[in-house]
Amino acid sequence: MSFKTLWQGRVDAEDGATGQRWHQVVKFERSCVSKETTTLIGYPNDLGVAANKGRVGASGGPNAIRQFLANLPWHQNSELLDAGDAPISDELATTQSAFAAKVVEALENGQSVLGLGGGHDIAWGSFQGLAQHSAKRIGIINFDAHLDLRKPAPATSSGTPFRQVAEYCQHNGLQFHYACLGVSKAANTQALFDYAEKTHTSMLFDIDFTLSNAQQAILPMLREVDQLYVTVCMDAFPVSLCPGVSAPSALGICPNETIKVIQWLSNACTEHDVEWRLSDIAELNPSLDSDNKTARFAARIAFELTSAMSRF
Template structure:
């Protein structure tokens, strides 16, 4: 048990049958941390630290509600990944007003999860992007390993903490300033347009952050781009954490993202990139952040895109890393 994790608002019960939905597949294990799960999911309902007005704190709940719309069968890979053991651990408990206390709770919850679920792949559903800093702090503290970051984002998230505090604009800067990660171990993919100030480019240069623009990625393609990044990281770090800021998507594909912009990534491009990420066994965990369901379309277009992105990673890991479980094909 972890005192920092509680049951979420939306719950489903696992039900084994021929045509399983995602809601039937994931095991509810709220606050009960245990070994034996390939993947564990934790909701982090925090958005008070968002620079833009946001109800991203609601996304973990809407994420779960959307499980009913997806099956455990991938037609692209012709596999049913139901044999992956996946648990929903519930939501990290948030303080009503104190952002630093919320970050402390996230860090302590992540420590507990790693202790009691030591062999799992860790997925966090935010919440705004500020949650990434306490998660990565907990990972480095627990493992003692050198951690690299692959960041899908429109923004560098390198605002100065002195002026901006522990917000969704500063998670990478927080980790760099405190020496938790090194700039050379951060790869930001998807930067585009007119959304990063010169001072942030200067900071990226000073820290040595690797920047891959959307145009560069499109020239390389998903497989080559991720292979280049992962091969480079493998020479330097022990494990990799992936953070997906949904504002990397073009506003047309992500109406539910407060900071979404024109000129961004298509949803299929993000799915292709995440499929490639899922192939690598030294990827330790990941998060999905900055999605406000209340800004979304009536059909919950962006919410469903986020679930699809998550399931894309699950499919890739099942196909490429869990070959002994890869027995269900059609």
């Protein structure tokens, strides 16, 4: 099935332009949109999840998100482009590089990017794209139960992306700016916490997750970076809300507080002169979903990220 056929839904013709939904505004050719555009890029890849010994199925994530975005109301003044999926290779690094190239293309055209995963290995592709686009200082905010700072053993995976970023920063003489919000002590080994401490990773545990605590964890970073990359792993949320993920969370973080953080973050970036034009969503596994709960919430997160980035 072509990803384009997923863009369909209700039409309220009597309301004119103010009644439009995502499926009515989406375009598929870059030449048809301006710089004021949110560009969707799919990453239908399971290689990293398999390498991390997770439950495969995240390759279906991009189309599931598209399907549930289609009927949401469109509130932005900007345009929407679905640039399709990045090419998938048998080699994880090649797939990540292909995704990074599409990110660079969109950013170079002045557009904002929302990546649709796929495993959380999408994060290494996203970071590479942003780093190739600009030499400015990059801050990363990850909503996740897992730190994803694993040492490749020996291959990279969906559990290694932020270690790869940390090593990239070390190799290039850059400071590693990384905040992980929603960390589960029950889902990370001591080795991961030791590496997080070594790299000065900012952590907020799931049991402490509130808007106020998230602000305290994020603000020091915003004072030190020029551009922001936000990534949301769907396993950050309770299994009752998000069963369709590689590694479900018994506890998870509050969805309402998460949305409040995303909305606050848009204002905070403006106040601190931080550019935010790149986000992605990872680990949605439709084959394990129940009543499309995870896909529906992933679409809501995409809705909020798009709105938050539309200011930049």
